[in-house]
Amino acid sequence: xxxxxxxxxxxxxxxxxxxxxxxxxxxxxxxxxxxxxxxxxxxxxxxxxxxxxxxxxxxxxxxxxxxxxxxxxxxxxxxxxxxxxxxxxxxxxxxxxxxxxxxxxxxxxxxxxxxxxxxxxxxxxxxxxxxxxxxxxxxxxxxxxxxxxxxxxxxxxxxxxxxxxxxxxxxxxxxxxxxxxxxxxxxxxxxxxxxxxxxxxxxxxxxxxxxxxxxxxxxxxxxxxxxxxxxxxxxxxxxxxxxxxxxxxxxxxxxxxxxxxxxxxxxxxxxxxxxxxxxxxxxxxxxxxxxxxxxxxxxxxxxxxxxxxxxxxxxxxxxxxxxxxxxxxxxxxxxxxxxxxxxxxxxxxxxxxxxxxxxxxxxxxxxxxxxxxxxxxxxxxxxxxxxxxxxxxxxxxxxxxxxxxxxxxxxxxxxxxxxxxxxxxxxxxxxxxxxxxxxxxxxxxxxxxxxxxxxxxxxxxxxxxxxxxxxxxxxxxxxxxxxxxxxxxxxxxxxxxxxxxxxxxxxxxxxxxxxxxxxxxxxxxxxxxxxxxxxxxxxxxxxxxxxxxxxxxxxxxxxxxxxxxxxxxxxxxxxxxxxxxxxxxxxxxxxxxxxxxxxx
Amino acid sequence: xxxxxxxxxxxxxxxxxxxxxxxxxxxxxxxxxxxxxxxxxxxxxxxxxxxxxxxxxxxxxxxxxxxxxxxxxxxxxxxxxxxxxxxxxxxxxxxxxxxxxxxxxxxxxxxxxxxxxxxxxxxxxxxxxxxxxxxxxxxxxxxxxxxxxxxxxxxxxxxxxxxxxxxxxxxxxxxxxxxxxxxxxxxxxxxxxxxxxxxxxxxxxxxxxxxxxxxxxxxxxxxxxxxxxxxxxxxxxxxxxxxxxxxxx
Ligand code: SF4
Ligand code: SF4
Ligand code: SF4
Ligand code: SF4
Numbered sequence: 115x116x117x118x119x120x121x122x123x124x125x126x127x128x129x130x131x132x133x134x135x136x137x138x139x140x141x142x143x144x145x146x147x148x149x150x151x152x153x154x155x156x157x158x159x160x161x162x163x164x165x166x167x168x169x170x171x172x173x174x175x176x177x178x179x180x181x182x183x184x185x186x187x188x189x190x191x192x193x194x195x196x197x198x199x200x201x202x203x204x205x206x207x208x209x210x211x212x213x214x215x216x217x218x219x220x221x222x223x224x225x226x227x228x229x230x231x232x233x234x235x236x237x238x239x240x241x242x243x244x245x246x247x248x249x250x251x252x253x254x255x256x257x258x259x260x261x262x263x264x265x266x267x268x269x270x271x272x273x274x275x276x277x278x279x280x281x282x283x284x285x286x287x288x289x290x291x292x293x294x295x296x297x298x299x300x301x302x303x304x305x306x307x308x309x310x311x312x313x314x315x316x317x318x319x320x321x322x323x324x325x326x327x328x329x330x331x332x333x334x335x336x337x338x339x340x341x342x343x344x345x346x347x348x349x350x351x352x353x354x355x356x357x358x359x360x361x362x363x364x365x366x367x368x369x370x371x372x373x374x375x376x377x378x379x380x381x382x383x384x385x386x387x388x389x390x391x392x393x394x395x396x397x398x399x400x401x402x403x404x405x406x407x408x409x410x411x412x413x414x415x416x417x418x419x420x421x422x423x424x425x426x427x428x429x430x431x432x433x434x435x436x437x438x439x440x441x442x443x444x445x446x447x448x449x450x451x452x453x454x455x456x457x458x459x460x461x462x463x464x465x466x467x468x469x470x471x472x473x474x475x476x477x478x479x480x481x482x483x484x485x486x487x488x489x490x491x492x493x494x495x496x497x498x499x500x501x502x503x504x505x506x507x508x509x510x511x512x513x514x515x516x517x518x519x520x521x522x523x524x525x526x527x528x529x530x531x532x533x534x535x536x537x538x539x540x541x542x543x544x545x546x547x548x549x550x551x552x553x554x555x556x557x558x559x560x561x562x563x564x565x566x567x568x569x570x571x572x573x574x575x576x577x578x579x580x581x582x583x584x585x586x587x588x589x590x591x592x593x594x595x596x597x598x599x600x601x602x603x604x605x606x607x608x609x610x611x612x613x614x615x616x617x618x619x620x621x622x623x624x625x626x627x628x629x630x631x632x633x634x635x636x637x638x639x640x641x642x643x644x645x646x647x648x649x650x651x652x653x654x655x656x657x658x659x660x661x662x663x664x665x666x667x668x669x670x671x672x673x674x675x676x677x678x679x680x681x682x683x684x685x686x687x688x689x690x691x692x693x694x695x696x697x698x699x700x701x702x703x704x705x706x707x708x709x710x711x712x713x714x
Numbered sequence: 715x716x717x718x719x720x721x722x723x724x725x726x727x728x729x730x731x732x733x734x735x736x737x738x739x740x741x742x743x744x745x746x747x748x749x750x751x752x753x754x755x756x757x758x759x760x761x762x763x764x765x766x767x768x769x770x771x772x773x774x775x776x777x778x779x780x781x782x783x784x785x786x787x788x789x790x791x792x793x794x795x796x797x798x799x800x801x802x803x804x805x806x807x808x809x810x811x812x813x814x815x816x817x818x819x820x821x822x823x824x825x826x827x828x829x830x831x832x833x834x835x836x837x838x839x840x841x842x843x844x845x846x847x848x849x850x851x852x853x854x855x856x857x858x859x860x861x862x863x864x865x866x867x868x869x870x871x872x873x874x875x876x877x878x879x880x881x882x883x884x885x886x887x888x889x890x891x892x893x894x895x896x897x898x899x900x901x902x903x904x905x906x907x908x909x910x911x912x913x914x915x916x917x918x919x920x921x922x923x924x925x926x927x928x929x930x931x932x933x934x935x936x937x938x939x940x941x942x943x944x945x946x947x948x949x950x951x952x953x954x955x956x957x958x959x960x961x962x963x
Contacts, residue, residue: 188792188812225788232815274825284822284940307823334815342803345811353917410951413827414787419919421785425827427952437826437952 118142119340120183120620121150125158126235126257128250130324131173131242135257140236146623147710150236151182151227152219153597153637155198158239159217160640163200166647167211170202170316171298171323173243179230179289179329180238182599183620186231186336187345190352191604193415195227195289195312196220196596202316202323203300203477203532204577205553209649216552216645218315218576219596222289223415223423224307227599229287232333240324249290249328251281254335262327267293269470270305273328281330290328291318292472294520298322299530301477301555305469310415310423313444313474315554315576340622348616356419356607365603366412369422370443371401374451377443377559381671382567384452384558386506387483388549388660391560392669395456399446403458413439420604428459438466447558448479453486453512460509467513471520477532480555482515484533485525487547493540500524546659551578552650561657562666563674565681569688572655575641586691590634597637636709639701642694643714652699655685775865775907775927776836777819777914781947783922784821786829790914790923791817797913798906818891818903819914822940826954828947830940831923833914834867834884834891834905837937842892842901845883848873858901867892867904876900888937 123145127138140154148157155178162176169175177199184192201218230238233252240250247262265273270292278284289306295318302318303311312318339345356362364372374396377383381391397403408426415423425439441450441461449455449464468475482504488494489504496503502514502525518526528539533555537548549556554577561567566584573589574582581602583589595605598613605613614630617623665675689696693705706714792812799810810816819833840860848857857874860867869880876899884892892901907925908914915923948954 188789188796232813271825278825284824285820334813336811336813336815339811342801342808342811343806346809353919356919411782411827412785413829414785414920416787417789417792418787419789421787421920423827425952427826427954429953435954437954439827 118145118621118623119338121145121236122231122234122335122337124235125237125239126252127239127241128257128259129242130240130244130248130259130326133259135259138239145183145236145621147633148637148640149183149594149597149617149633150185151180151194151196151597151599152198152221152593153633154237155180155196155219156217156637156641156644158237159198159200160644162239162241166649167209167213168200169213170200170215170320172213173241173324175200175320175323177240177317177320177324177326178237179226179240181227181230181236182597183617185227185599187339187349187620188417189349189600189616190356190607191415191418191420191601192599193223193225193228193418194221194596194599194601195224195230195306196599197222197304197312197317199315199317199320201554201576202298202319203553204315205534206648206650206654211649214648214650216554216575216577216648216650217641218317219641220303220312220314220317220576221581221596221602222304222306222310222312223418223601224310225287225416226289226306226331228416229331229333231337232335233331234333234335236337238329238331240321240326240329243323244325247296247325247327249277249330250326252329252331252333254333265327266296269293270472271466271470274305274307277328277330283332286330286332288328288330290472291321291326292470292520294472295319295322296327297520297522299473299520299522300532301474301530302472303474305472311469311474313476314579316474318472318474339620341619345616345619348612348619352608352612352616353419355609355612356604359607361607362419365420365422368401368405369412369424370603371404371424371441371446373443374400374441374446375402377447378451379670381563381666381669381674382560384447384480384483384549384556384560386454387452387480387487387547388556388560388658389487389547389664390668391562391666391671391674393451393454393456394668396451398456399441399450399458399461404441404446407458408441408462415601418601418604419607420601422603426462428462431459433459433463436463436466438462438469440465444558445475445479448476448483449512452479452483452558454506455509455512456507457509464509464512464516467516471516473516473520474555476557477555478516478519479558480549481519481529481533481536482512484536484544484548485515485529488536488540488544493542493544498525546663549578549658549660551657552654554578556580556657561661562676563671565676565684568657568661568676568681569684572657572685573688575638575645578657586635586688587631590631590638592634593637593641594630594634597633632709636711639692639706639709640711640714642699643701643706643711646698646700650699652697655699773860773862773865774836774838775925777833777905777907777912778924778926779831779833780922780924781828781830781943783920784829784831785920785922786821786823786827787919788814788821790819790831790918791821793913793917794819794908797908818905820903822944824944824948826948826952828944828951830943830947832889832891832940834903835889835937836865836867836905837888840867841883841887842867842880845879847877847879848875864907864909866907869901869904871900874900889939 295302378396412421413423414421537545557580791814794817796812846856
C-alpha cells in the first residue's frame with residue numbers, strides 16, 4: 115500500500131497478551147478522512163471494537179497513543195499526543211450492554227507524540243494485557259516489551275527520574291502511570307515528561323489494566339511532506355504569527371493561571387463544588403501570586419512559543435520543599451477554589467500528590483468537593499469518611515483523601531468510582547449537586563450564567579468536557595485541532611485557514627475550508643455513533659439540577675441560574691443542526707452518508 | 715580562569731531577564747478586563763550569569779546559552795536540523811524539515827524542571843582536536859580542525875580514520891557535543907555556526923541563545939556537561955539536591 119505523504123503509513127500494534135509486535139499498515143483513506151490524533155484514534159477504535167459493551171478493562175480494549183498529522187514537524191505547538199480508548203468511567207442511565215461506556219480521548223502536551231513520529235509511526239496501539247508489569251521500549255524499528263516489576267507502585271515523580279536512570283538516555287521520551295492507574299482507579303491518568311497529563315476519561319486505568327507501567331520512545335526519522343517549498347513558507351509564516359503578540363506574552367507570563375482570577379471575576383469558576391462562580395480568595399491562588407511566590411521558570415512543549423507550564427517550589431511554611439509545576443487553571447481551581455482552599459503552598463502539595471499518584475486532578479477535585487459538601491450538609495459523617503475531617507478548605511484532609519483514592523482504601527474505594535456512584539450511594543437528593551455528565555466529572559468551569567457551557571459539557575462525546583466547544587461548529591473545529599496534534603490553546607495563534615493550508619502542503623490533497631470542517635464533523639459523528647451504539651441517549655445529555663435550581667449568591671453574576679425551558683430549546687436546536695434525532699440523539703443515516711460514514 | 719584572561723575587558727551580554735513586553739499597554743488592558751492588576755516590573759526573575767565574555771579574541775565565535783531563559787522548547791534543534799541538513803527538491807536546495815535527531819544543538823531535560831541545551835562550546839584548548847591521532851597536514855590541520863573561515867570545528871572525511879578519539883575527548887573532558895556516527899564512527903554534530911548566521915539564535919522564541927563573535931566565554935559554567943549544569947540549576951532554583959531517584963524526599 116502506498117502511503118500518503120505526510121505520514122509513515124504505519125501504526126505500531128503491540129499485543130501484550132501474546133507479545134506479538136506488528137507494523138499495522140493504515141489505509142490512506144483513513145488518513146484522508148480522519149487526519150490523525152483524535153480522529154484517526156476513533157477510527158482505529160471503531161475498527162477494533164466491532165460490538166458494543168466491551169469491558170474497557172478487558173484485553174480487547176485497545177489503548178491508542180496518537181500523535182497528530184502535524185506532529186514531528188517543527189510547526190508551532192504541534193506537540194500533543196491524544197490518547198484514545200474506551201472509557202472506564204462513563205456510563206449511560208440505562209443500556210442493554212453491561213459494560214456500556216463512551217469513547218474517551220485525552221490530550222497531553224510535552225514531547226511524546228512528536229517522538230512517536232520520529233520513531234517512524236503514526237500511532238501506537240496497545241492491545242491485550244501482560245501477565246506481569248511491563249514497559250514498552252521503542253527505538254525506531256527496535257521494539258521490546260520489558261519487565262517493569264521493580265517500578266510497580268512507584269509514584270510518577272520518582273518514576274520519571276528512575277526510568278531515565280534505567281534507560282540511560284535523557285532524550286528518550288516516555289509516558290507512564292502511577293499507583294492510581296495500577297490500582298485501576300477509573301479516573302487515573304497518564305503522565306509524560308514531568309507531569310504533563312492525559313488527565314481525563316481514565317486512560318491511566320486502561321493502561322493499568324494492561325499491566326503497562328510505561329512506554330518509552332526514541333526516534334531518528336521524520337515523515338516527508340508533499341509540497342516542500344509551500345510547507346516552508348507556511349512554517350515561517352506561522353512562527354511569525356506568534357511573535358510579540360499580547361496573547362503570547364500573557365501565556366508566557368501566567369499560562370492558564372491568569373484565568374484563576376478572571377474566571378472567578380466573571381462568575382465562571384467552579385467554586386465550592388460548583389455552588390458558586392466566584393471565589394473571594396482567587397487572588398491568593400492566582401497567577402500573579404504564584405509568579406511572585408512560587409514559580410521559578412517557564413517551560414514549553416515541543417516547538418511551542420507560549421511556554422504556559424510554570425514550575426516552582428513552596429518556599430516557606432509547612433509545605434516548604436515541594437517542587438512542582440502549577441498551579442494552572444484546572445488544577446488551581448479543582449484543588450483550590452472548588453474546595454475553598456486558599457493556601458497556595460498547601461494546594462501545590464495536593465497537586466503534587468495528585469500528579470504523583472497519577473490521578474486526574476479535575477475528577478478527583480470534583481469528587482472531593484462533592485464529599486465536602488455532603489459532609490458539610492450532614493449527609494455523611496466522619497465514620498463514612500474513615501475519620502478524615504473533610505471540611506471546606508482543609509488541605510491536609512484533601513491530601514489524605516488523595517492517598518485513599520489512589521489506593522482504593524475504605525472511603526477511597528467508593529470515591530474512586532466517581533460522583534455519580536457516590537450520589538447513588540448517599541442518596542438524599544445528593545445527585546442534585548453531583549457535577550458530572552455520563553459519569554464523567556465536570557471540569558473547572560461553572561455554568562450558572564452560561565447555557566452554552568452546559569451544552570459544551572452535556573454534548574461532549576467523552577462525558578463532561580470543558581474543551582469540547584460551545585457550539586456544533588466549535589466542536590467540529592476542536593476535533594480537527596486535536597487531530598492535527600496542535601495545542602488547542604496555541605492554535606489561535608495560527609491565522610485563519612492556516613491549518614487547512616498546512617494540511618494541503620503536507621498531503622497535496624486539496625483542503626478547502628469546507629472539506630476541512632467536514633472532516634471535523636465526520637470525526638465528531640463517528641465518536642457520537644460509537645456512544646449511541648453503546649446505548650447513550652438523550653436522557654444521558656443532562657447536567658446536575660444545581661445549575662437550574664440554585665442561583666449564584668455572590669459575585670458579578672449573583673442571581674444567575676440556568677432556565678430549563680431555554681436550555682431544552684437550545685439543545686433541540688443543537689440536535690437539529692447536527693442532524694441528530696432530538697428524542698434519541700441518533701445521527702441520521704443521510705448525514706452519516708454525507709460525511710462518508712456509511713459503514714456505521 | 716587565569717589572571718591574564720580575567721584582565722580582558724568585558725563585553726556586554728544582553729540583560730538576563732525576560733524581554734520587555736512588546737505592547738505593554740494592550741497587555742495591561744487585557745489583564746484589567748480579566749480582573750487582574752499587575753505591577754509593572756513587579757515580576758522579578760533572579761538573574762544568573764553563566765559566563766563572562768572577553769573581547770579581543772577575534773579567532774573565537776560561539777553560541778552562548780542563557781539557562782535562565784531556556785524553556786526547553788527545542789525550536790533550536792529543529793532549525794539547526796533544517797539549515798544543516800538541507801533537502802534537494804526538484805533540483806533546488808531548500809531548508810530541510812528540521813528533524814531534531816540531526817541537530818548539532820541538543821536539549822536535555824531534567825526533573826525537577828530544568829532544560830539544558832548542549833552545543834559545542836568552541837573550546838580554546840580544543841581537547842577534541844588535541845586527541846586526533848592523524849598527523850597535521852601542511853596547513854597544520856589534523857582530521858579535526860578549526861576552520862579559519864567559519865571558526866567552527868570541522869572534520870576532514872578524507873583523512874579521518876574514524877577512531878572516535880575526538881568524540882571521546884569531548885565526552886570525558888567537555889560537554890559531549892560531538893558524537894561518533896553510529897554507523898561510520900565519524901564525528902558528527904559539530905556546530906557549524908551556520909556560516910555566520912546561527913539559526914538557533916535567530917529562531918529561539920525566548921531569546922535564550924546569543925552569538926558571541928570576536929570574544930570568548932569564561933566563567934564557572936563554561937564547558938560543563940549537562941548533568942553538572944542541571945544539578946546546580948536545580949539547587950539554585952528549587953533548593954533541592956539532585957540525587958538518583960527521589961530528589962525531593
Ligand atoms: S529554542 Fe531557545 S528556549 Fe527553546 S530549547 Fe532552544 S535555547 Fe531553549
Ligand atoms: S571538545 Fe567538544 S565542545 Fe570543545 S571544541 Fe571540541 S567538540 Fe567543541
Ligand atoms: S574520529 Fe577522525 S577526526 Fe576524530 S579523532 Fe579519530 S581520526 Fe580524528
Ligand atoms: S549555530 Fe547553527 S549549527 Fe550551531 S547549533 Fe546553532 S543552528 Fe546548529
